[in-house]
Amino acid sequence: DAGVTQSPTHLIKTRGQQVTLRCSPKSGHDTVSWYQQALGQGPQFIFQYYEEEERQRGNFPDRFSGHQFPNYSSELNVNALLLGDSALYLCASSLAAGGRYTQYFGPGTRLTVL
Amino acid sequence: GDSVTQMEGPVTLSEEAFLTINCTYTATGYPSLFWYVQYPGEGLQLLLKATKADDKGSNKGFEATYRKETTSFHLEKGSVQVSDSAVYFCALMLSNFGNEKLTFGTGTRLTIIP
Numbered sequence: 001d002a003g004v005t006q007s008p009t010h011l012i013k014t015r016g017q018q019v020t021l022r023c024s025p026k027s028g029h030d031t032v033s034w035y036q037q038a039l040g041q042g043p044q045f046i047f048q049y050y051e052e053e054e055r056q057r058g059n060f061p062d063r064f065s066g067h068q069f070p071n072y073s074s075e076l077n078v079n080a081l082l083l084g085d086s087a088l089y090l091c092a093s094s095l096a097a098g099g100r101y102t103q104y105f106g107p108g109t110r111l112t113v114l
Numbered sequence: 115g116d117s118v119t120q121m122e123g124p125v126t127l128s129e130e131a132f133l134t135i136n137c138t139y140t141a142t143g144y145p146s147l148f149w150y151v152q153y154p155g156e157g158l159q160l161l162l163k164a165t166k167a168d169d170k171g172s173n174k175g176f177e178a179t180y181r182k183e184t185t186s187f188h189l190e191k192g193s194v195q196v197s198d199s200a201v202y203f204c205a206l207m208l209s210n211f212g213n214e215k216l217t218f219g220t221g222t223r224l225t226i227i228p
Contacts, residue, residue: 004157033215042118042203042218043158056215090157094214103207103216105150105158 002027004093004106012112013081021076021109025093031055032074033103034066037088049074050096078111086113116141118204120219127194127226135189135222137178137204145206147171147180147187148216152201161189161202196226 005024013019025032031050035043045058049068068074072093078085088110092103121136139145146165150158162171167182178189187204204219 006157031214035216040221042205042220043216045215045217048215058215088157092158092216096214102148102160102163103214104160107157 004091004104006089006091006106006109008109009107010110010112012114014114015081015083017081017113018077018079019081019111021078021089021091021111023074023076023091023093023106025072025074025091026104029093029095029104030072031094031096032068032072033092033094034074034076035090035092036060037090037108039087043090046076081113083113086111116145116206116208116217118206118217118219120202120204120222123201123221124223124225127224129196129226129228130193131226133189133191133194133198133224135202135204135224137187137189137219139185139187139204139206141185141206141208143208144182145208147178148205148207149176149178149187149189150203150205150218152203152221154200158203194224194226196228199224199226 007022033048034046037043047057052068063079065077088108090108091106094103117140148163149161151161162173164171164180170179201221205216
């Protein structure tokens with residue numbers, strides 16, 4: 001049973017650029033959430049996608065956007081990158097209808113903005 | 115708003131010592147509670163969970179009991195091993211459909227020395 005997968009593993013960008021991160025949920029899951037984890041901190045919720053729509057959003061600017069595809073995979077896009085966007089970006093998947101909403105995490109994408 | 119407060123780290127213990135990592139929470143409703151573990155260079159792994167008051171979650175020798183009266187969910191293990199060295203995150207989620215974001219504490223780094 002494949003778990004949550006994310007690509008790429010690492011990414012280096014410069015300020016002002018745009019980046020796209022990708023996530024494939026655990027088999028059978030239909031909900032994808034994205035989190036940002038700065039160095040030495042706990043993950044912070046960015047947004048969640050269900051049925052191809054953004055269902056909930058954390059306190060992040062509009063530079064952060066996302067998409068969910070019919071196969072439940074998801075993308076996170078960040079425009080106009082800032083140095084402060086450097087972090088580990090984690091994707092988590094869950095099944096909306098069961099398991100009391102337990103979220104399972106992927107290995108993350110480490111983004112470095114220079 | 116909802117929040118999680120974790121015991122300040124880092125924590126260093128000798129192998130076979132008893133472990134307690136304190137976690138308290140503030141929530142407007144009745145949350146589910148989780149402990150996640152993060153090994154170096156990896157994403158988060160679900161360690162255990164509890165979904166209602168007085169529930170005890172357990173896994174791999176770790177235990178935590180959901181205490182509504184003290185709003186706590188302390189993590190314990192009777193005899194730690196070197197392989198338990200990691201960062202531990204306490205988290206809550208309000209179990210309402212459509213409101214499934216995880217709110218994390220800042221994490222507690224645990225190092226076990228042989």
